[in-house]
Amino acid sequence: MSKADGSWINWFVGLHSNGFLCRVPYEFARDKFNLTGLETMVTNFQDTLDAILNSEFDMQNGFDADDSHPEMAEQLYGLIHARYILTRRGISDMCLKYQRGDFGVCPRTYCNEQLVLPLGLTDRIGESHVKVYCSRCQDIYQPSARCALLDGAMFGSSFPHMFFMQLPHLLPEPPIEKYTPRIYGFKLHDLALLPPSPDESDLGDSTSKEQLKHLEQAQPVQDDNRPSKRRCNFAFD
Numbered sequence: 141m142s143k144a145d146g147s148w149i150n151w152f153v154g155l156h157s158n159g160f161l162c163r164v165p166y167e168f169a170r171d172k173f174n175l176t177g178l179e180t181m182v183t184n185f186q187d188t189l190d191a192i193l194n195s196e197f198d199m200q201n202g203f204d205a206d207d208s209h210p211e212m213a214e215q216l217y218g219l220i221h222a223r224y225i226l227t228r229r230g231i232s233d234m235c236l237k238y239q240r241g242d243f244g245v246c247p248r249t250y251c252n253e254q255l256v257l258p259l260g261l262t263d264r265i266g267e268s269h270v271k272v273y274c275s276r277c278q279d280i281y282q283p284s285a286r287c288a289l290l291d292g293a294m295f296g297s298s299f300p301h302m303f304f305m306q307l308p309h310l311l312p313e314p315p316i317e318k319y320t321p322r323i324y325g326f327k328l329h330d331l332a333l334l335p336p337s338p339d340e341s342d343l344g345d346s347t348s349k350e351q352l353k354h355l356e357q358a359q360p361v362q363d364d365n366r367p368s369k370r371r372c373n374f375a376f377d
């Protein structure tokens with residue numbers, strides 16, 4: 141691979157572990173207005189910026205010894221990336237990745253493999269790793285191991301919400317189904333799901349009988365997939 145094979149940005153976003161990142165256009169990263177305030181957040185700002193805008197990055201050997209520290213380049217790119225993906229063009233770039241499934245799907249069964257988006261818990265570098273947000277159940281999860289070590293601030297805490305404000309037609313319907321705890325097909329009373337109090341913890345077999353009483357009056361869960369005869373076979377004295 142020759143020294144003129146590409147830019148640092150192309151090399152960096154092409155790494156397997158950086159698959160959540162999109163490529164920030166040079167014109168965006170060069171625009172001083174877009175970088176306002178970042179000078180104080182990254183040490184050796186100008187040299188680091190020059191390094192990531194280097195169009196002849198040595199992909200095989202990486203940075204020269206006298207270049208900025210690679211970690212600084214990653215941090216600065218991450219902060220620029222977080223700003224870029226809030227722009228109309230950035231959202232469009234991330235939408236392509238979203239619809240391609242680059243960020244994965246929600247692990248919750250009843251979300252039916254809803255596509256997810258990356259987000260950070262804070263906007264400050266170094267505080268937490270990236271999470272993924274499911275717009276169906278409106279919760280966050282650990283991402284796939286491949287990109288799990290990316291800094292959450294590379295995406296920021298606002299990204300998914302800005303994304304759906306710009307593209308509301310992509311918002312899914314809330315989940316209809318919700319998991320119901322059952323024993324032998326019978327729904328459990330809420331009290332049965334509470335941890336036992338200290339007074340009840342050593343009651344032995346009698347505890348089991350008490351817990352069985354919490355099954356909701358032996359009322360079977362309405363489940364059209366189960367034959368009604370089988371539901372009625374189970375009764376408590």
Ligand SMILES: [Zn+2]
Binds near residue numbers: 275
């Ligand atoms: Zn979900």
